[in-house]
Amino acid sequence: MKLKRMFCALTAAAVLAASMFSLTAHADDSKAYSDEYKSSPYYEKLTAALEDSRDKTTMEKALAAALSQEGYKNYATEGADLDKAREDGLLWTGKELRMNAHDTGNTEYTRWAQTWVMGGEGDAQYLDCDWCAIFVSWCLYQAGYYSKDELKKYYYAYCAEPRVEYDADSWILAYNLDQKNVWYAPKAHHKLDAYNWNTYYNIDIDPFEMPYKPGGLVFFSWDGSGEYFDHVSIVVDYDQDTHVLTYSNGNSAGQVITRQIDLDVEEEFRGMAFTKNSNRIMAYADYDEIKPLEPKKITAPNTEIMWDKGASSGLRFRTNSDSKIFSVTVDGEYLGSNVESNMILHEGKVIIGRSEIVNLEAGSHDLLFTFDDGALPLTLTVTDENGIEDKLYGDLNFDGKVTVDDATVLQRAAVDFVQLTDTQTALADVNGDGRVSVLDVTCVQKYIAQFASGTGRAGQKY
CATH class of the missing domain: 2.60.40.10 (Immunoglobulins)
Known part of the structure; x- marks a missing residue:
């Protein structure tokens, strides 16, 4: 699966208060969990996992949420027993159009993203994301890593259509990860775009030496080429001696499953190209120490x-x-x-x-x-x-006359509060000196006051 865009779905902002780490934090909206899911054993396992991990770190909570979903299957394939799937609470029944969408999946997690996060049914912004990415964002949400509103903002930017597809910063920004907590393997080097080059810290790190922690995020390029970031998973464990990485992920053989990969082995892994498994690692990131960005007052020369x-x-x-x-x-x-x-x-x-x-x-x-x-x-x-036949110097609101309203706009434009159109800029140059300044304002004011001179071209046809 070519999931270079899958990271559009993954979002993050700030760690919420400890009281937000249970299911009750999200129980204020009936769409947060479908009735089918609530009747399944996976909801019970999720509830228990979050309760047991209440006093643990955010990364550990996300991992607990992932492991609680072990065995959940995507029934969005032809020939599946859909009635049985519905009985088991394993099928999102709200959008039949996705029944055969193998990558996006007809799962509780895609239902959650599409129907609850995006806030609508048939009129919701359509999300085109592979569900391995959505599953990880779901786990981070369960851990309290971000709010629904923050998720929606990131989903709009990285997963909705139209969407953004940058090389590296699209998915790193989607997590809002501090670059100091992201480690890039040599295979990822060429994917780091120049836009944020000065923000990258840990570049060309040996995949064997990355500081893997339970709950951290691992990004793969399955064919080992490094051309795509095409899968994301949550670290379960890493053995420094044997170099065996254990990870939990969604959309793996159509289900949530825990797998292992030996980074020392050279093989044809999961049907992809024959290469050393360490070549498949693109990046690792953790997020326990991430703090929200300081609120910034955005300004522009023209309001x-x-x-x-x-x-x-x-x-x-x-x-x-x-x-x-x-x-x-x-x-x-x-x-x-x-x-x-x-x-x-x-x-x-x-x-x-x-x-x-x-x-x-x-x-x-x-x-x-x-x-x-x-x-x-x-x-x-x-x-x-285009609908105005006769344009007048000084008439900036195009009402056919030069008034105090025009003088006000001109005055604000002269001090760069207003950004004029090209035509308005030409009409504002009442004195003909090739620029817009307080001298033009004076000409217009004199014209309005009916001075006999000093009005420049105010009121004349353009």
């Missing part, structure tokens, strides 16, 4: 942005954040996320593709950009300049 429906490109502006965009909402409605929606943030510059905003009606709109390190609200004013 108001003007954009015209006829513009050949989207809108651009700079911020003080160097993190990726997770989502963008317009007037409370989700617009999209990241690169495949033509919305990116690179070196502090946000670029939103024209196709994403061309359908907005002329007028004022509230924008909210959510980043990894904070959120930025902006006001977007959309104009429709």
